[in-house]
Amino acid sequence: MATIKHLSSKNSDYGAAERYLIFQHNEITNKPILDKDGHLIPREDYRIDSVLCGEEDFAIACMKANLSYNKNLSRADIKSHHYIISFDPRDAEANGLTMDRAQALGLEFCKKHFPGHQALVCTHPDGHNKSGNIHVHIVINSLRVEQVPRLPYMDKDCDILPGMKHRCTAAALRYLRAEVMEMCQREGLYQIDLLNGSKERITEKEYRAQRQEQKKLDEENARLVANGEEPKQTKFETDKAILRRQIRAALAKAQTLDQFIDILLNDYGITLKESRGRYSYLTPDRARPITSRKLGDDFSKDAILAALEKNAARVVTPAQKGSNAFSPPHDNDELRKLIDLDAKRTEGKGEGYIQWAKMYNLKMKAKTLIYLQEHKLTHLEDLYDAVDAAHEKTKESLANLKAIEAELAEKKERQKQVAAYRTGKKLYDEYKSLPKKKQQEFYESNRQTLMLFEASVRYFKEHDIKKLPSAKTLRDEIEDLISKKNDSYNGYRETKAHEKELQLTKDNILKTLEIQEPKREEKREK
Secondary structure (H helix, E strand, O other), X not given: OXXXXXXXXXXXXHHHHHHHHHEOEOOOOOOEOEOOOOOEOEOOOOEEEEEOOOOOOHHHHHHXXXXXXXXXXXXXXXXXXXXXXXXXXXXXXXXOOOHHHHHHHHHHHHHHHOOOEEXXXXXXXXXXXXXXXXXXXXXXXXXXXXXXXXXXXXOOHHHHOOOOEOOOOHHHHHHHHHHHHHXXXXXXXXXXXXXXXXXXXXXXXHHHHHHHHHHHHHHHHHHXXXXXXXXXXXXXXXXXXXXXXXXXXXXXXXXXXXXXXXXHHHHHOOEEEEEOOEEEEEOOOOOOOEEHHHHOHHHXXXXXXXXXXXXXXXXXXXXXXXXXXXXOOOOHHHOOOOOOHHHHHHOOOOHHHHHXXXXXHHHHHHHHHHHHHHOOOOOHHHHHHHHHHHHHHHHHHHHHHHHHHHHHHHXXXXXXXXXXXXXXXXXXXXXXXXXXXXXXXXXXXXXXXXXXXXXXXXXXXXXXOOOOOOHHHHHHHHHXXXXXXXXHHHHHHHHHHHHHHHHHHHHHHHHHHOOOOOOHHHHXXX
């Protein structure tokens, strides 16, 4: 899933941001890594572009702009904003995300959502934890050098004017998270809901602490191994991480709230507290409890009660005892299409390959039969029906997704028209108050803004909107639709994958039985 993170900097050395992007740095201390001669070491792979800098370096362009507007000259001023969009590690293999494609998406995102700002856009192939997640850095000068159209998160007139500074408000961050979700859905990338919290809320402080302590632990373990001793602990956990693990362990054993409370207290010494409908957890070494909000959405009252209800419904019956009642689901990735041996012989494949393909086909046939048994598809007609049902479900899921997309597009258009109306209303009133002789000249000098205002007035008349909707109401409606679209999008991917899986199973069975699939009418008759 893609995420977006924001950092602000008061460092007046704009070149430091560029050096961080193109040279290797220690990810814990953020200090540059030097070679034996004391020189900076370039990163092995990156893409970098500048925006609104002309032929000049980013640092020089920013400093010139600051001087021309007499801004960002105090030590207390925020000089730059740093946004990081991190993509899901699976996107590279599963969805064809490359460095060049990520860089293009980052550039598009920067120009669309940070217009009027000088910027650096740089893509790196991996993250801090070596998980293989491609990520894009967007560093912008906090000063705006051009007048820009009003974006939904801009609630003050100064947000669109040159010489003013970028404001990263809570509304702006929610807007940017929603746009990241939209971008990933449009590009067919993995995505979670960024607007409704996270299962584990890990702050930057906790993340950094975990990495620093893990490094110390690794160094200590290396020393123990060198001395012939066996390390007692290999993974460092923060206090919050330990608490999350203990709560999950207690939740896995409990079926009622009373059982959950008893297990927490007796096994781990944790006291569950409730205040104003919210849970908090008091550990033996603390004087004040840790709220569920600081741990993540998985530890809220609603999530705990829902998990307990699910546990209660999952009681094993006597008939299921001794059977693998809770065996893990079949690994869909293991099932593959049978190889057409005749086609491979025609291609000129050797006998060695043919022998390997025969063994491969035997394995795939066995896995196909296992899949049929797991899903209780014991007759060919049942398989046909399952494929048809999955196809209909995919169509229904896609139709639902399209309906949400259409409603979202309509709301976004309305939001755009409201922004145009708000931007141009004052200017239009001024235009109308001028004498006839001066109106033409005033209109020409403000043509774009006034034309957009007049277009918004026509839009409201055509849609019979007599009362202008508030920007906040529209923003909340759009965020709600984006969350619904994300759920629908992920549901569509799942149903489509399930249909593909069933279709593959059907193809393998028909090839194994050496029969052709009957037409739909013939299947109905059977």
